[in-house]
Amino acid sequence: MSKERLLVWFNEVGIEDVDLVGGKNASLGEMIKGLSPLGIKIPMGFVVTAAAYRYFIEYNNLKEKIKEALKGLDVNDIEDLAKRGLKVRDMIKGGEFPEDLRNEIIKYYHELSNMYNQPYVDVAVRSSATAEDLPDASFAGQQETYLNIKGDESLLIAIKNCFASLFTDRAISYREAFKFDHFSIGLAVGVQKMVRSDLAAAGVAFSLDTESGFKDVVLINGSYGLGEMVVQGAVTPDEFLVFKPTFKEGYEAIIEKKLGRKTHKMVYGTTEEERVKIVPVSKEDQKKFCLSDEEVLKLAGWVMKIEEYYSNKYNKWTPMDVEWAKDGELNELFIVQARPETVHSRKDHSKITVYKITEPIEERRKKVITEGIAVGDKVAYGKVKIMHSLEDAKYFEAGDILVTDMTDPDWEPIMKKAGAIVTNRGGRTCHAAIVARELGVPAVVGTGNATEVLKNGMDVTVSCAEGEVGYVYKGKVDYEVEEIDISTLPKTKTPILMNIATPEGAFDYSFLPNEGVGLAREEFIINNYIGIHPLALIHFDEIKQKDPKLAEVIEDKTFGYDNKEEFYIKRLSYGIARIAAAFYPKPVIVRFSDFKSNEYANLIGGQLFEPKEENPMIGWRGASRYYSEKFKPAFGLECKAILRVRNKMGLKNVKVMVPFCRTPEEGEKVLKVMEEFGLKKGENGLEVYVMCELPSNVVLADQFSKHFDGFSIGSNDLTQLTLGLDRDSSLVAHIYDERNDAVKRLISQVIKTAKENGRKIGICGQGPSDYPDFAQFLVEQGIDTISINPDAVLKTTKAIYEIEKKLGIQ
Incomplete structure (x- = not known):
């Protein structure tokens, strides 16, 4: 396709056109061409291309002015970054569209409106950087999205604002950090028919588990209203896990459902100034999941097809990050975006770093100040810095524990400096969680009260190493870090x-x-x-x-x-x-x-x-x-x-x-x-x-063999009952030892009897560990x-x- 085309329809482009239309739009075009025939519904739209963006920049003589504005920038100086970024964005917003480009945009918009039999169709206007969403570079979420845009002038303003968002503070910071030239990256704008999810639900889905990188599940997050609330972390969404292997075999393989805290939703506004607004969700609706089981399985099937399609395209496993929406008027599901997931697809699972809290549980639980959803599996210790806005950034030092209500993409320069992140709001796929994973920083999100119960300067330990729940402890809690190279482990016969x-x-x-x-x-x-x-x-x-x-x-x-x-x-x-x-x-x-x-x-x-x-x-x-x-x-x-x-x-x-x-x-x-x-x-x-944990299980193993398929030796209780001691008593703890001859003789005997009776026998007690x-x-x-x-x-x-x-x- 010609690199000079100013506008193109989604179905005219594919993933080979990233340089022209950006990652999001290339992906949408690829899906419309390749996946719509498979029954996946994707709303139509068009792209204002990177060529149009460069034409706009040249027409307004902005390139040298922007270079001058960013000359000598220190991205670690948050105030300087904010000042320069604002100056560049104002320059772009103050520019004018060339007449031919302006006319072309309006023409495409009217044609899109005609497709849906509306005079002015409501659209989502999304920025997409041309280096964005490649399998090995994540620019996702750095530029802006504008929802419920309707009418010629409103559309033109939204597109100009998208152009300006190529120079948000976090985008400038990201490019500087990864040595991308600011002008080697262009910006395209996708204009897509809105799905009326404000009347239903929306969210995100991943074709792997976002915490571990486990590839055999589809993770779906959703909440009522427009999907921005889920992406921003403004609500704790409903969460669904679907297991791919048995789903493919025809089972209803929803292996987990968690009801979120969907207290508010984003819906259409009613004025030009208020395109969208946030309203409360009724208590009755909060008690319900935002999707039925049938819809969860349908979405999971689509996500799996998208993953398979892209894996074939890239000729390697390519897990996907997908945005979905349910139209409340049509009562139908749609996919509105898809991009390769860029964190876990690059993770080396041959080496595992294990963080382990070593302080006794009864001691550390006394120190819990707050808890929420654990993101990652690390532990961090540092001083609390509560931030209510970016104005507090000047007091933030590297290694501090960032505590806030919730983050948005503007906070990324600060998040890079944080030792850990703690938020009041958000779920596993909110902005704070996604960025924390990418940075490898532990985060506890959705605590509900972090900014109230934590105080500036307080020393805390943030632990995400204890499962799904993340804890914030007062002071220092003891922990160890161990790196295991599993590729060096020998293969055993047992x-x-x-x-x-x-x-x-x-x-x-x-x-x-x-x-x-x-x-x-x-x-x-x-x-x-x-x-x-x-x-x-x-x-x-x-x-x-x-x-x-x-x-x-x-x-x-x-x-x-x-x-x-x-x-x-x-x-x-x-x-x-x-x-x-x-x-x-x-x-x-x-x-x-x-x-x-x-x-x-x-x-x-x-x-x-x-x-x-x-x-x-x-x-x-x-x-x-x-x-x-x-x-x-x-x-x-x-x-x-x-x-x-x-x-x-x-x-x-x-x-x-x-x-x-x-x-x-x-x-x-x-x-x-x-x-x-x-x-x-x-x-x-x-x-x-049957557990083999009492002497009677050993003595009568031949009789137990008539009823059960096998034995598992519980050496903890077997030791206790063989030696006649209470394993919870510290007074006799010095006698407790699975290696005592009496215990070993019983184990030897039961293994022999099980084998004589054709029964399997293993051990699950603490001893061999x-x-x-x-x-x-x-x-x-x-x-x-x-x-x-x-x-x-x-x-x-x-x-x-x-x-x-x-x-x-x-």
């Missing part, structure tokens, strides 16, 4: 699985060498994803009558769910599914809940349903609960959650495990109760394991699998390799 505590870290841990998950504990999911005693949800109507205050707490926690049992089933299923998806199709063994009565009592409403026991550690726990008439309905919710994960989401790699099963008769009873709730051993390949020599002992005994904590993968793998080498079994 399969090494992992113990996964919380779903939030699962995608990250999936990059470590592993053969699946040997233990996923439901207790962590129930604690973190649910937080309410299951019987309190089952008996919610009675609680409402007797204890309105408790009912109010439960209502608040289950916001968006009228059916409280459904809340428990779905939240539990999402936690399990996230772990199962991370390691799919490798086996993931999920252990049914094993709270003790004192731990269950700590859940919301738990005091009403839990007995007071002298020694909960050997009391009403594990299998004995499941067939008890008091707890059986609660166990039924767990069974239904597993069924949902396997049958609805298609994650049949999930196996289940029964903990603390004292006798074979108990095991038989549990299997019958599971079947009552639709979870039948052997059906659809379901395997059921803590003691490499204990892992070596297990290999010598012929154990089938060893499951360890993620932070022990390096040392345990090496230890197992050494003993295998010695035994000649490699």
Whole structure:
């Protein structure tokens, strides 16, 4: 295509035309040509090209004036940057369109309006730099967008403002930082028919997980109204995760849904001066997701097609960052933008830097000042600097902790200097989160109160290394940093699985060498994803009558769910599914809940349903609960959650495990109760394991083998019950050791019996994670699998390799 064309239609360009039309517009043209035939709906529009921009600059004799205005600029001097940037933008806005260019723009606009049978169609006017959105350079979000533009003069003003936005402070700073010449980059302007999402919803979607770079999911964020609220981080959006492999097989593979805080939305304004405005969202609508499951899956399918199309185009995996909108008048979904994702697609997963908080959890939790959504997985320590506007920038020093309501692209020069970022508002795909990821800076967004509870000059530790929740601690919290080069790890014959505590870290841990998950504990999911005693949800109507205050707490926690049992089933299923998806199709063994009565009592409403026991550690726990008439309905919710994960989401790699099963008769009873709730051993390949953590499990291993598909040794409880000590007691802690001969003899015996009875046997207890020599002992005994904590993968793998080498079994 001629480089001199001043205007072109979207369907006349493709990704080879970036120099002429910019990344956004080239991508839109590519999609309209290549993806519209596949059913993906993209609103039509045209481009005022980079040639038109240069024509405008030359016509107004601006090039030398701009160079002079930027001569000797120091981008670290925020005041100087702001002063010069404003001067350049004013020059451009004060320019005049050449007559032929002006007439051409108006002509194209009228033709676009005719396509939609309107005298003046409402359009979005978006800037697009010509070096923007390349797979290895991200200029995205640095220039301006103007929404709900209607009429000839309004359009011309918006286009001129877009030209000026090539010289926003953050764009100037970015180009200086990456050594781009200011005039080697042009600016094109996309003029696109608006989607009436102000009457419905809009948002963003990524064809990978934006935190970990895990490539098998589509992440969708959305909120009511125009999509700018999601991009700016002005709301915490709804979040949906769709698992690609089982979605392709025809399953409803939504593996997570989180209701956001959609308190406000951006809608059309009613005057020339107020093109858009922000209005509150009703409480009733806040309780609902902005998209139906059907729409989530439709969007996910489109995003996957877009990713596949671009990966083929670039001849390499090209994850995509997509903007979508739902038209409230037409009740239809549209894709309004797509660009290659530029952070995780370049990440080297052969090296993993692990930040680990080493201070005991009970100590550091006392120091929590605020919490929010964790962005990244790092930890930072520094002084709080609260910024209400860019005028506060002169007081900001490198390494300070930036605390603010929310950021926008103008803040990027400051964000580059920050040790960490903390905001009141925003979700995982807000501006602060996106920039923090790109800069490799930890951020805690959506705290709700950071600017109130944090004070200038306060020393804080910002931690994003503890899963999905990010914490801001008072003072210094101890942490370690370890870099693991997984490419140097030897390959063992004995399969090494992992113990996964919380779903939030699962995608990250999936990059470590592993053969699946040997233990996923439901207790962590129930604690973190649910937080309410299951019987309190089952008996919610009675609680409402007797204890309105408790009912109010439960209502608040289950916001968006009228059916409280459904809340428990779905939240539990999402936690399990996230772990199962991370390691799919490798086996993931999920252990049914094993709270003790004192731990269950700590859940919301738990005091009403839990007995007071002298020694909960050997009391009403594990299998004995499941067939008890008091707890059986609660166990039924767990069974239904597993069924949902396997049958609805298609994650049949999930196996289940029964903990603390004292006798074979108990095991038989549990299997019958599971079947009552639709979870039948052997059906659809379901395997059921039993924990081997009591001496009775060892002594009667041959009988347990008749009921279960395999064993997993729980060395923690087995050591406790073999040596007759309370592992929670510091008084006898010096005796507790999994390597005691009595414990080792029992382990050796049960491995032998399991093999004689044709049953699989592994270990998921703490022992092999803590003691490499204990892992070596297990290999010598012929154990089938060893499951360890993620932070022990390096040392345990090496230890197992050494003993295998010695035994000649490699």
